[in-house]
Amino acid sequence: MASVIEKSAIENTTKCRWGVLIAVAIGFGIAICGAQAQSGSQTQSPPPSSSNPASPKPAQDIPDAPSTVQPPAPPTAPPAAGRGSEPIPYPGEAQQTPDQVKQGQSQNQDKQPLPPMPPVETVPAGSTPRNQISAGDDLYKLVVKVNFVSLPVMVKDSSGHAVDGLLARDFTVLENGKKQNLTYFTSDPFELSVAVVLDTGMSDVALQKVNQTYTALVGAFSPYDEVALYTYSSTVSQVTDFTGRPERLTAALTELKQVRGVAGPPVLGGPLGPGGPTVNGAPVGGPIIQPVNTPDRESHVLNDAILRAALDLSKREKTRRKVIFVISDGREMGSRASYNGVRHLLQTRDIQVRAVVIDSGALPGFRQLEKFHLPDQGRTNNLARFVRATCGADPLPELSRNAIEDAYSQMASEARNQYTLGYTPLPVTGASAYRDIEVRVDRKGLKVAAKDGYYAIPSAH
Numbered sequence: 001m002a003s004v005i006e007k008s009a010i011e012n013t014t015k016c017r018w019g020v021l022i023a024v025a026i027g028f029g030i031a032i033c034g035a036q037a038q039s040g041s042q043t044q045s046p047p048p049s050s051s052n053p054a055s056p057k058p059a060q061d062i063p064d065a066p067s068t069v070q071p072p073a074p075p076t077a078p079p080a081a082g083r084g085s086e087p088i089p090y091p092g093e094a095q096q097t098p099d100q101v102k103q104g105q106s107q108n109q110d111k112q113p114l115p116p117m118p119p120v121e122t123v124p125a126g127s128t129p130r131n132q133i134s135a136g137d138d139l140y141k142l143v144v145k146v147n148f149v150s151l152p153v154m155v156k157d158s159s160g161h162a163v164d165g166l167l168a169r170d171f172t173v174l175e176n177g178k179k180q181n182l183t184y185f186t187s188d189p190f191e192l193s194v195a196v197v198l199d200t201g202m203s204d205v206a207l208q209k210v211n212q213t214y215t216a217l218v219g220a221f222s223p224y225d226e227v228a229l230y231t232y233s234s235t236v237s238q239v240t241d242f243t244g245r246p247e248r249l250t251a252a253l254t255e256l257k258q259v260r261g262v263a264g265p266p267v268l269g270g271p272l273g274p275g276g277p278t279v280n281g282a283p284v285g286g287p288i289i290q291p292v293n294t295p296d297r298e299s300h301v302l303n304d305a306i307l308r309a310a311l312d313l314s315k316r317e318k319t320r321r322k323v324i325f326v327i328s329d330g331r332e333m334g335s336r337a338s339y340n341g342v343r344h345l346l347q348t349r350d351i352q353v354r355a356v357v358i359d360s361g362a363l364p365g366f367r368q369l370e371k372f373h374l375p376d377q378g379r380t381n382n383l384a385r386f387v388r389a390t391c392g393a394d395p396l397p398e399l400s401r402n403a404i405e406d407a408y409s410q411m412a413s414e415a416r417n418q419y420t421l422g423y424t425p426l427p428v429t430g431a432s433a434y435r436d437i438e439v440r441v442d443r444k445g446l447k448v449a450a451k452d453g454y455y456a457i458p459s460a461h
Contacts, residue, residue, distance in 0.1 A: 197232065357398070
């Protein structure tokens with residue numbers, strides 16, 4: 001009996017233990033399901049997709065036991081319903097509620113529209129817009145035109161030597177007959193800007209003689225001078241730009257030695273003529289037609305060459321004395337520029353013209369021939385007129401090689417070592433702006449060489 005009672009007690013105890021274990025398991029399962037339901041309501045994770053869309057959904061989202069064949073797929077979070085049209089906020093940006101968004105839209109509607117942007121005005125590079133004033137600009141600018149006359153003067157004695165040691169009180173300047181008050185005087189040498197103009201249309205004998213004097217021409221200038229080289233015959237060409245390097249000028253002059261001058265009068269007929277040999281006036285082997293040969297039109301554009309050099313010299317520094325050295329026979333024919341127009345430019349820009357006349361222009365009695373003008377032979381006195389109008393001297397007529405070399409040195413020395421006088425004249429009135437100048441020295445037996453006048457700028461009334 002006792003054994004039966006003990007056996008029934010053990011069975012009851014075992015049943016109680018199983019009941020407790022079942023209750024604990026049921027409570028643990030209920031807790032897990034509640035936690036999963038709470039997390040699912042926050043993340044709104046969808047139920048796992050089924051391969052069969054028609055299969056019924058489980059009543060509870062109880063996760064399946066992990067499979068040993070295929071690992072479970074990671075859950076994907078779809079976009080929340082009702083927010084597909086809203087912009088995605090940037091990281092760190094506060095997310096606004098729908099009420100805040102509506103309130104901001106109503107505030108934006110209440111605001112007035114912004115005025116249109118003004119047009120953008122572009123200006124050239126390095127310039128300042130018109131409505132902006134730079135700190136370095138002057139608020140007021142007053143321009144006054146003043147005619148300050150700079151007058152280079154060369155003084156020589158009766159034997160032709162330069163006279164030094166004169167003072168400002170030894171000079172008297174008359175402009176249109178009225179004495180002027182000198183406000184500037186110096187006897188210091190000036191740096192030169194020289195334009196050498198070479199006539200390549202001379203006879204070949206004269207041109208080859210000039211070719212042998214190029215070394216002396218380069219040596220006539222100092223290291224402080226700048227020289228440019230021009231040539232002319234029927235046209236004007238600039239060989240070199242202004243340079244202070246004598247080797248460049250020497251190289252250019254060396255190349256010019258290959259240029260040939262005019263050999264003589266043109267050959268129009270005979271076996272050496274342009275049409276070949278002829279028999280009884282008709283070309284050999286051709287139709288019996290009398291040929292008519294005319295020589296090329298000869299031209300010596302001296303005025304155009306001086307004008308080109310003067311225009312380039314006018315762009316050089318004002319502190320330099322500007323001089324044109326002309327090496328020519330002095331003939332002028334076929335230029336587009338007139339003598340009066342070129343002289344006006346020379347006297348306005350304070351440019352001197354100095355010349356070495358060779359070949360036929362250096363023959364005795366050449367000055368008497370200047371008074372005559374033969375048709376189709378051009379003029380022979382323009383070069384001398386340029387020299388007298390700009391510096392008051394005469395061209396140097398030279399025939400021999402040594403005389404030409406001495407002329408180079410003399411021209412450069414006279415252009416550099418001159419007395420320089422300056423004064424401010426009274427305002428110009430009247431239709432003509434040209435004014436005559438006369439320079440006197442209060443010493444006997446001296447000769448003065450200066451330009452004979454200038455063109456003044458008319459003043460406003």
